[in-house]
Amino acid sequence: MTETPVPLDTTQGYCPPTAVQFSVFLTNKVGKMLDLTEHLDEAHIELCAISVHEASDHAVVRIITDNAAETRQMLRDTGFPFSEREVLLVELSEGHSLSKLCLFLLGAEINIAFAYPLMHHNTENPSIAIAVDDPTLAGQILSRKGFKMLGECDLHG
Numbered sequence: 001m002t003e004t005p006v007p008l009d010t011t012q013g014y015c016p017p018t019a020v021q022f023s024v025f026l027t028n029k030v031g032k033m034l035d036l037t038e039h040l041d042e043a044h045i046e047l048c049a050i051s052v053h054e055a056s057d058h059a060v061v062r063i064i065t066d067n068a069a070e071t072r073q074m075l076r077d078t079g080f081p082f083s084e085r086e087v088l089l090v091e092l093s094e095g096h097s098l099s100k101l102c103l104f105l106l107g108a109e110i111n112i113a114f115a116y117p118l119m120h121h122n123t124e125n126p127s128i129a130i131a132v133d134d135p136t137l138a139g140q141i142l143s144r145k146g147f148k149m150l151g152e153c154d155l156h157g
Contacts, residue, residue, distance in 0.1 A: 016139020017151025018086045020068035021049075021129065024061045025081040028054065036061065036080065043074045048155045049129050051116040062116070064089075064129055066155040086135050088142070089118065089150035093125045096147050101130075104145050110138050122154055 026032040033052075040047055040063075049064040064087065065071045075082045092098055105112060113131040127150060132138040139149055 014140050014143070015136055016088060016143060016149045017154070018135055018139070019064050019089050019129065019150075019152045019155065020071075021085045021087045021131065022063050022065075022068075022071055022075065023083045023085065024063060024075065026059045026061055028056065028058050032059070033061070039074055039078050039080075040065065040071070043070055045070050045074060046120060046155070048120045049116060049118045051114070062114075064118070064155070066120075066152070068152060085131060087129045087131050088135055088139055089127055089129055089154070090142060091123055091125050091127045091148040091150060093148070096145075098128065100145070101128075101142065101147065104141055105132065105138055108137065108141050110134055110141070118155075120155065122156070123148075123150070 024036060026036065037047065046066040047063060048066055049062075051062040053060045053062070063071075068084075072084070090101060092101070102112065111133045113133070115128050115130045118127040118129060125148075130138075143149055
């Protein structure tokens with residue numbers, strides 16, 4: 001009699017799909033945003049989400065693209081100062097609203113640092129990028145609650 005193998009539990013468990021957000025630091029001068037977007041176009045990198053936070057002397061432009069590795073290389077090659085952060089991409093749909101997302105994360109005491117919508121993705125429903133304290137736990141909770149989690153592979157056109 002052969003025993004059916006029992007699957008082994010992993011120590012990490014479920015890791016949600018994520019995307020890389022680049023925070024690009026631009027001096028607050030006319031034409032700097034054009035420079036950034038032209039470099040993305042020249043490298044054939046699709047801009048999927050953008051959020052701009054401006055101060056008097058600089059701007060922080062948060063972007064998500066369809067290819068993090070190429071974006072990273074382009075930013076290095078062109079000398080744009082930048083940092084990276086892992087963000088969750090969550091599809092919103094009937095019964096899975098932004099208010100429900102916030103409620104479920106609040107119940108787990110997970111802070112949303114910031115959020116902004118995606119401009120391009122391969123679904124018909126709106127989607128949002130969120131930066132949270134604990135992306136793995138947040139992704140686990142939202143997945144269990146029926147939210148569809150997206151990753152970089154879902155951004156390719």
